[in-house]
Amino acid sequence: MEPLHEKKLAHLEEVANRVREGVIDSLFVAGSGHSAGPLGMADIVTALYFHILNHDPKHPDWSDRDRLVLSNGHICPVQYVAMAYAGYFPIAELKTLRKLNSRLQGHPHRGALPGIETTSGPLGSGLSQAIGMALASRLDNKKNRIYCLLSDGEHEEGNLWEAAMFAGKNKLSNLTAIIDRNNIQIDGNTENVMPLESLRDKYESFRWHVLEVDGHNIEQFVDAVHEAIAIYEKPTVIIAHTIPGKGVDFMERDYHWHGKPPNKEEARLALSELRTLGKRIRSEHE
């Protein structure tokens, strides 16, 4: 990974904002899907695809690539938009999200779209698949890294803790998990539905290296990934504190936006807010 210069950081912030616009566009056209999570993870997903991952969008099956496993498959619109912008497929194809015969399935499917590393949607199973990839890399003496995006709500699944236990025991230092700690899930706030705290203590007791970042501060996140790469004896988890619906005022922090798309008027409002935000980002860096 290259060092993050001021100019590159400004570029990433701009791209992240465009990714948010793309998310609103495609969700509106799709007419169903999740809004809050994709907007909240736009900064991190952008940082991964445009700075962190060692990948080649023109050769998605290159065997030495870094792997990005999206365990919380329902936020796939943000991954699709970032992948399209990165060159995996034509941007125009984003309009096919959730439609018949589309490669952009409502929840991502490995068999449908090159660059999707694994099928996901049912929660709690992504971390263990990432572990399988990390083990394969270790067996083959590959230097690539495995990243796994997790939601906070999916930490209610038992499979995830089985995986956490295994990764700690096996000191999988080529694995970095990233938790979208946005505190919401379908039925409400996570701490009301099922208290998850302290996530830090839980992971530490499972023998992980734990870092916490502001999930909207790309610089902080990239620093944390650098630290994860430097840790040799443990897997690392980055708890990224995010604001669900980030960038769209009326969606921010409201769990009702977890599982629904914007209607026409809401999309118009959201896009106008994001464009204003985009102008501000550009002027700040000039």
Place this chain on the structure above:
Amino acid sequence: MINESLKLNTKIFDTDVERVPIRNGFGEGVVRAGEDNSNVVVLCADLTESTRADAFEKKFPDRFFELGVAEQNMATIAAGLGVSGKIPFIASYATFSPGRNWEQIRTTVSYNDSNVKIAGHHAGISVGPDGATHQAVEDIATMRVMANMKVFVPCDAIEAKKATIAAAKIWGPVYLRYAREGTPVITTEETNFTPGKAEIFWESKKPQVAIIACGTLVHSALLAAKELEAEKIGVIVVNNHTIKPLDEKKILEVVKKTGAVVTAEEHQVIGGLGGAIAELLVKKNPVPQEFVGLQGVFGESGSPDELIEKYGMGVKDIIHAVHAVIQRKK
């Protein structure tokens, strides 16, 4: 008459026929697969000796992974390995894997088309004294219903070894079903085993019924055929080791000759081998069929022989089913 071209064990009908647990075939087969291909890895969930995965662990310690009691994690880690160039075998009791981890297998192995081989042990009621919690009697149904999944049910330890080696060479998800108890050895090293190809083990001159069996009940079907011969009732016995993809051509051929079918399996009569055969015949050649298997109830503790008798999967039950299906031919 025994099909001599298959070079079956000449002692099939002897009371002292050698009995070997079918699971031993997994242990030997997976070591061979590991020797043939360095990408073969084995995962086990705290049942390493019992599933016979210990031989692989000993020989290839770096390619063996102990999961602890965590079958969901085992299936999903294997899914990740399987999309990364590895050929993982996951071993546990079939009630737990593919039982407890069914959805993980559906999404991350089957739909993902990951190259994972699921070794389900202690299948059938003959698991015995452990009781119904440990007797997998739904696994053929729950695996064969999945797209992309192939299903093998070997009839003895030698065939189990061949099926295990073959599974490693076949691309994509495979379910292998192994029984616990010592099972009569029917085949020999020379007996042909081709995935997807059913074999006629016995054919009488004027067969009236085809007995299509899999796993441990293939031997019982042969004993039944011999007794029926004394009654002057001719049958064909088919060893249908591959439930999916089904050897439709061979099944339709034998059914054309007999006009009636008895299926026999250590599994619920719903959704297993019998179900697969019925689905085929109702489309292509509807004939009377009787189902030998577990009749929609759970098993219990007991010795394997006692359980097979009490729950209606013995030699006399197969003979009874043959009589019954002949009555229905009119």
